[in-house]
Amino acid sequence: MSEATIYDVAERAGVSHQTVSRFLRGFEGIRPETRAKVERALAELEYRPNSAARFLRLGRTNRIGLLADNMHQSGPARTIAGATQAARELGYVTDIVSMDGSDESSVSDALDLVLSQQIAGLVLTAHTAIARAAIDRGEIEVPVARDFGLLLDGSDESLNGHAGTVAAEHLLSLGHRVVAYISGPSQWLASRERLDGFSTSVREGGGRVAITLDGDWSAESGFAIGRRLVDEGYISPGGAGSGDGVTAIAAGNDAMAMGLLAALAQAGISVPGDVSVMGNDDSPEARFMVPPLSTVGLDFGSEGALVVRSLIERIENRETDSALHLHVPRLVVRESTASPRA
Numbered sequence: 001m002s003e004a005t006i007y008d009v010a011e012r013a014g015v016s017h018q019t020v021s022r023f024l025r026g027f028e029g030i031r032p033e034t035r036a037k038v039e040r041a042l043a044e045l046e047y048r049p050n051s052a053a054r055f056l057r058l059g060r061t062n063r064i065g066l067l068a069d070n071m072h073q074s075g076p077a078r079t080i081a082g083a084t085q086a087a088r089e090l091g092y093v094t095d096i097v098s099m100d101g102s103d104e105s106s107v108s109d110a111l112d113l114v115l116s117q118q119i120a121g122l123v124l125t126a127h128t129a130i131a132r133a134a135i136d137r138g139e140i141e142v143p144v145a146r147d148f149g150l151l152l153d154g155s156d157e158s159l160n161g162h163a164g165t166v167a168a169e170h171l172l173s174l175g176h177r178v179v180a181y182i183s184g185p186s187q188w189l190a191s192r193e194r195l196d197g198f199s200t201s202v203r204e205g206g207g208r209v210a211i212t213l214d215g216d217w218s219a220e221s222g223f224a225i226g227r228r229l230v231d232e233g234y235i236s237p238g239g240a241g242s243g244d245g246v247t248a249i250a251a252g253n254d255a256m257a258m259g260l261l262a263a264l265a266q267a268g269i270s271v272p273g274d275v276s277v278m279g280n281d282d283s284p285e286a287r288f289m290v291p292p293l294s295t296v297g298l299d300f301g302s303e304g305a306l307v308v309r310s311l312i313e314r315i316e317n318r319e320t321d322s323a324l325h326l327h328v329p330r331l332v333v334r335e336s337t338a339s340p341r342a
Contacts, residue, residue: 004045004046004047006020006021006024006047008045008047009038009041009042009045009047010041012041012044012045013034013037013038013040013041014037015034015037015038017318019034019038020038023035023038023039024089024090061118061119061120062091062092062093062120063092063093063094063095063117063118063119063120064087064092064093064094064095064119064120064121064122064123064308064311064312065094065095065097065114065115065117065119065121065122065123066080066083066084066094066095066096066097066122066123066125067097067099067107067110067111067114067122067123067124067125067126067131068080068096068097068098068099068125068126069098069099069100069101069125069126069127069128069131070101070126070217071096071098073217073218073253073255074253074254074255074281074283074284074285074300075253075281075283075298075300076125076300078300078301078304079125079147079300079301079303079304080096080125080304081301081304082300082301082302082303082304082305082308083123083125083147083304083305083307083308084096084304084308085301085305086304086305086306086308086309087308087312090308090309090312092120092308092312094123094308095114095117095119097110097113097114098110099126099131101126101127101128101130101131101188102128102130102185102187103130104130104134107126107128107130107131107134108134111134111135115140119142120142120143120315121142121143121144121145121311121312121314121315122135122140122142122143122144122145123144123145123146123147123307123308123311124144124145124146124147124148125147125304127147127148127188127189127190127191128185128187128188128189129187129189130187132146132148132189142315143311143314143315144311145307145308145310145311145314146307147303147304147307148189148190149189150303150307150326151326152326152328153326158193158197159193159298159303159326159329160189160190160193160194160197161193161194161196161197162197162328162329163193163194163197163280163296163298163329164193164194164195164196164197164198164199164201164280165197165198165200165201166296166329166330166331167194167198167250167278167280167296168197168198168199168200168201168202168205168207168250169201169205169331170278170294170331170333170337171202171207171248171250171276171278171337172201172202172205172206172207174248174276174337174338174339174340175339175340176207176247176248176276176339176340177206177207177208177247178207178208178210178245178246178247179202179207179208179209179210179246179247179248179249179250180209180210180211180212180213180229180234180235180246180248180249180250181195181198181199181209181211181212181213181249181250181251181252182212182213182214182215182221182222182225182249182250182251182252182256182257182260183195183212183213183214183215183252184214184215184216184217184252184253184256185214185215185216185217186214188217191214191252194252194280195212195252198250199212210234210245210246211229211234211246213225213228213229215251215252215256215259217252217253217255217256218255218256218259219255219256219258219259219262220259221256221259222251222255222256222257222258222259222260222263223259223260223262223263224259224263225256225259225260225263226259226260226261226262226263226264226267227263227266227267229246229249230263230264230267230269234246235249235264235269235274235275236269236274237267237268237269237270237274238274246275247275247276247340247341248275248276248277248278248337248340249275249276249277249278250277250278250279250280251277251278251279251280252280253279253280253281253283254279254280254281254282254283254285254286254293254295255281255283256279257277257278257279257280257286257293257295257336258279258285258286258289258293260277261277261289261290261291261293261336264277265290271291271336272291272335272336272337272338273338273341274341276294276336276337276338276340277293277294277336277337278293278294278295278296278336278337279293279294279295279296279336280295280296280298281295281296281297281298281300282295282296282297282298282332283295286332286334287334289336291334291335291336292334292335292336293334293336294331294332294333294334294335294336294337295332295334296329296330296331296332297329297330297331297332298327298329299327302326302327303326303327306326
């Protein structure tokens with residue numbers, strides 16, 4: 001007797017295969033009576049998740065290659081964790097190959113390595129122009145999924161662009177009109193999208209971005225930029241500095257915002273008394289900063305899971321599950337932002 005698939009389970013239960021897939025992923029929004037039908041069909045058919053043996057019988061592999069950059073950073077790490085968990089739940093194994101997305105030889109070597117293995121599909125989590133170009137020009141015969149350029153449901157607005165908009169709208173709502181922005185590396189698509197969303201919203205809200213400086217996603221770069229903003233007079237103890245009247249600073253990620261907080265504290269500048277600070281990502285450490293960091297929450301885990309599930313649907317020639325959605329970036333208000341001092 002052949003091993004049961006989710007399609008067999010769906011037929012036995014009288015439901016769609018999407019419903020079975022959602023049940024297996026732990027989706028809570030399934031009606032009790034439907035849940036009971038699926039559970040009964042799973043038991044009757046002795047269903048087991050896709051195993052390596054099944055893939056071998058079908059002459060296929062259940063391995064997915066994943067090219068990863070900046071794995072030490074909170075956002076990429078959480079994306080990878082969500083991707084690997086989703087793959088595991090669907091019976092796939094993820095081969096993670098790390099690389100430096102800003103180094104062409106590193107990207108090329110990583111791509112050559114992963115493509116030398118027998119894989120069913122490939123996931124690219126690095127948002128850099130170099131990594132994207134390598135994928136686009138490579139002769140890749142397996143399906144490829146990219147964790148960048150993702151759009152909000154029913155919209156042409158990018159996920160990261162909306163994150164920048166959320167940060168800008170929060171600062172504008174507090175009364176800030178002249179702000180500074182610390183961006184991530186310019187070659188990262190996510191960095192550019194966050195900056196564009198932030199800058200456009202500030203401008204449309206009647207404000208102005210006095211200065212934009214590029215970091216490298218690290219706390220060290222945020223600290224260095226904070227020192228520069230102080231040295232150049234954009235901010236000073238007691239309120240906005242003489243440089244351009246900056247009353248708030250937003251950063252493209254929480255790590256850079258944390259470094260900024262340290263630089264401001266060292267310079268004797270009060271947050272949010274003298275200047276407000278806004279992060280992005282809602283990293284686990286953000287709420288433990290002094291002061292706790294206001295930020296934009298992104299669900300990196302579900303983002304990674306969505307990318308992998310969509311890839312597996314293509315690998316298995318199945319229709320896209322309409323239940324797969326991106327979580328909209330959300331505002332997380334803590335103590336690092338307040339109205340500017342009168």
